[in-house]
Amino acid sequence: xxxxxxxxxxxxxLTGLVCTALLxxxxxxxxxxxxxxxxxxxKPILSLYLLSGYYYMDIIPGEPLKLYLELENAGTxxxxxxxxxxxxxxxxxxxxxxxxxxxxxxxxxxxxxAVVLAPSDESRGEYNLVFIAEYQQIRTFSNTVLVVGDIPGxxxxxxxGLGAVMIGGFIFLYRHFNRN
Amino acid sequence: MIERVHEHLIAELASNAxxxxxxxxxxxxxxxxxxxxxxxxxxxxxxxxxxxxxxTFVALIVVVNFVVEVGLIRGRQMRAKLINGLLRMYKDxxxxxxxxxxxxxxxxxxxxxxxxAVLFTGLVAVVIPFLLR
Numbered sequence: 001x002x003x004x005x006x007x008x009x010x011x012x013x014l015t016g017l018v019c020t021a022l023l024x025x026x027x028x029x030x031x032x033x034x035x036x037x038x039x040x041x042x043k044p045i046l047s048l049y050l051l052s053g054y055y056y057m058d059i060i061p062g063e064p065l066k067l068y069l070e071l072e073n074a075g076t077x078x079x080x081x082x083x084x085x086x087x088x089x090x091x092x093x094x095x096x097x098x099x100x101x102x103x104x105x106x107x108x109x110x111x112x113x114a115v116v117l118a119p120s121d122e123s124r125g126e127y128n129l130v131f132i133a134e135y136q137q138i139r140t141f142s143n144t145v146l147v148v149g150d151i152p153g154x155x156x157x158x159x160x161g162l163g164a165v166m167i168g169g170f171i172f173l174y175r176h177f178n179r180n
Numbered sequence: 181m182i183e184r185v186h187e188h189l190i191a192e193l194a195s196n197a198x199x200x201x202x203x204x205x206x207x208x209x210x211x212x213x214x215x216x217x218x219x220x221x222x223x224x225x226x227x228x229x230x231x232x233x234x235x236t237f238v239a240l241i242v243v244v245n246f247v248v249e250v251g252l253i254r255g256r257q258m259r260a261k262l263i264n265g266l267l268r269m270y271k272d273x274x275x276x277x278x279x280x281x282x283x284x285x286x287x288x289x290x291x292x293x294x295x296x297a298v299l300f301t302g303l304v305a306v307v308i309p310f311l312l313r
Contacts, residue, residue, distance in 0.1 A: 123227050155222075159310020162238060163303050169242070170249055170299050177253040 045075035046082065046104070048133045050142045059127075059146040062120030069112040069142060071133055073104040079135050080104075084112065087130035087141075091119040094129065101133075122148050186269060193262050200255040204294050207248040211301035214241050218309035238306055245302040249295055256291035260284055 051068045059065045073079050082101040086094035097113040104110060114131060130143045214237050221234045263284055270276040 155310045155313040159307040159313075162242075162310070163307040166242060166245065166299070166303055166306060169246060170295075173246060173249050174253065174295075177250060177257075 042077040043075045044073060044077040044079045044135075046079055046133060046135060046138070046140045047072045047074055048131060048140045048142045050131065050144055054144055056145050057147065058149055059116065059118050061118045061122040061148055063117075065116045065118075065146070067114045067116060067144065069114055069131055071101060071104060071110045071112055073106055073108050076106055078103065078105050082133050082135045085132045085134065086114070087132060088116075089127045089129075091122075092127070092129070093117040094131070116146065118146070118148060124148050182269065182273070186266070189262050189266050189269075193259065196255055196258050196262065200252060200291075200294070203248045203251045203255070204298060207245060207298040208301050210244055211241060211298070211305040215301075215305040215308060218305065219312055222309040222313040234309065241302055241305050245298060248298050252291055252295050252298070256288060259287055259291075263287070 049070045049072070051070060054067045057065065057067075071082065079101075080103055082104060084096040084100055088094055093116070095115045095117075097115070101110055101112075116129065118127070125148055127146050127148065128143060129146060130141050132139055132141045134140075218234050218237050221230050221237075224230060267276060267279060267281060270279050
């Protein structure tokens with residue numbers, strides 16, 4: 001029994017120490033939140049934007065259309081030798097000015113003019129064009145939809161012409177067969 | 181014999197009316213159906229095949245409408261001839277007073293209205309799809 005009372009005191013002291021340690025641990029844990037520290041390396045981030053207003057446009061087949069894009073280096077490293085290309089429907093042509101970018105500094109932006117030419121026999125519809133900027137096998141892109149419409153007024157005149165032919169034909173028939 | 185001739189004239193008139201009704205209804209129905217089809221084609225993408233289909237339907241409308249117009253003109257002339265024959269017969273029989281000759285002009289007006297209806301639906305069926313395109 002005496003042994004148990006002696007041990008009980010030891011248990012009490014030990015329990016007190018554990019509780020104190022837990023309390024301090026909780027308090028210190030609140031003060032210093034867990035965080036991961038990553039060593040930051042220099043990294044280039046290339047972004048290609050189509051300027052607003054050029055996302056959904058009409059294009060007349062055979063007539064060049066100018067679009068404006070912006071290239072931005074949002075990273076922490078300079079970028080060299082950026083090539084520009086485009087993924088376009090068959091027989092469509094995109095020419096950039098400048099044709100390529102040799103250097104783009106950190107945080108630097110560069111405006112690019114893209115001249116799009118649709119084939120003159122292109123049929124009516126909506127066409128998706130993807131503008132691509134590439135460096136060291138890393139690609140960034142931006143896209144737009146261009147709408148090819150018919151030559152304004154052509155079909156309306158065709159319709160009215162056919163209507164006139166019908167009226168003329170009717171008048172001819174009416175007179176001819178009434179006379180006979 | 182005169183009764184037989186009278187029956188024959190009446191039968192011809194009935195047949196004439198039936199034929200003209202079929203002409204008018206067929207033309208208007210075809211015009212409206214074609215209007216729907218061509219409007220659908222005109223609203224879709226303008227591929228060359230669809231344009232050819234559209235023009236084929238336009239040719240169908242033009243031909244059918246001209247056939248119907250000719251048929252109606254002939255039908256009107258035939259009806260006038262039949263009624264004139266009937267009137268002469270009634271005059272010979274002394275019962276012409278019971279048949280008003282002004283019916284001839286009424287029929288002529290009715291036929292003209294039928295032709296106008298066919299022509300106008302045909303015009304709409306031809307022109308509207310091109311305006312939508």
